Amino acid sequence: MKTTLTINGASYELEADSRTSLLDALRNHLGLTGSKKGCDHGQCGSCTVIADGRRINSCLTLACMMDGVEITTIEGLGEPGALSPLQDAFVRHDGYQCGYCTPGQICAATAMLDEIKAGWPSVVTDDLTASPELSEAEISERMSGNLCRCAAYPNIVDAISEVAGVNGWKEAAE
Template sequence: MTTPPGPTLPVQFKVNGEDRRLDLDPRVTLLDALREHLQLTGSKKGCDHGQCGACTVIVNGRRINSCLSLAVMHEGDQITTIEGLGTPDNLHPMQRAFVVHDGYQCGYCTPGQICSAVAVLDEIKDGIPSHATADVTDRPRATADEMRERMSGNICRCGAYSNIIEAMSDVAGTRA
């Protein structure tokens, strides 16, 4: 005997600039809604525990691990995935910098790395301090140490970290 499907809840959000409406089991994560229901497979399921950052997307201008967030919690939110940052013919500056600086090797973590890197530079620009910020009353700067600290939740098993910081520094207009 199979278990009948449970109740669903409607959720509406804007994904990559497009209004989307889904009826979902309330237990579906944002990551699974994006990948399985909207076929946006750029965000990856790495650990499914919020420890690797492969699932990072930008929600209302801030980065989140989409594997740790239920889709129904994002009613009305603006969600940007790697697919919404740029296209092959018109790359986002961070995507272009990752190519120029070889900020990837196998590529599995790259979508999460790029989404996180874009959001990190916005956090710094918005004056949000981190653990690496020497004085939380000063505006943070896009230094290599500052960016490394902020990107520490995104794991690259291939070890392209220095190239990722170079790509971010390039976009930020600083030296790594």
């Protein structure tokens, strides 16, 4: 079946079986291999992309359901020489080891910081009616949908903390 997808501001005509996930469409049909396939069951987060401003698991999304939705992948966040603030921070903080989960981590973190700006609480927020204050505990909870098999979590949290301007970020120790 035919679907028109909007990805990183460009329009793509996809001709694919109805079973094609958004992740497989990106990687196998459109050559956008930045998004990674880890578990393919929504458990690891390495396929995370941003749809109409919200982070989603592209492996649990049918491509044919996504016409009219603005998709942003890691390729749309920045490029060599013009990295997004989170991409740059992940490099400087060594927020990875093998790097396989990194595109998903950065897409998830990008949308997560927008959720904070919109005032969304998390389950570790004490007062649900107040604007949440970002802390390392908040970042860990909000990023729990992205697994890192190399366990680079401390550096991932540092990278996100720096971009988010979290108080007490360990700048002096760098």
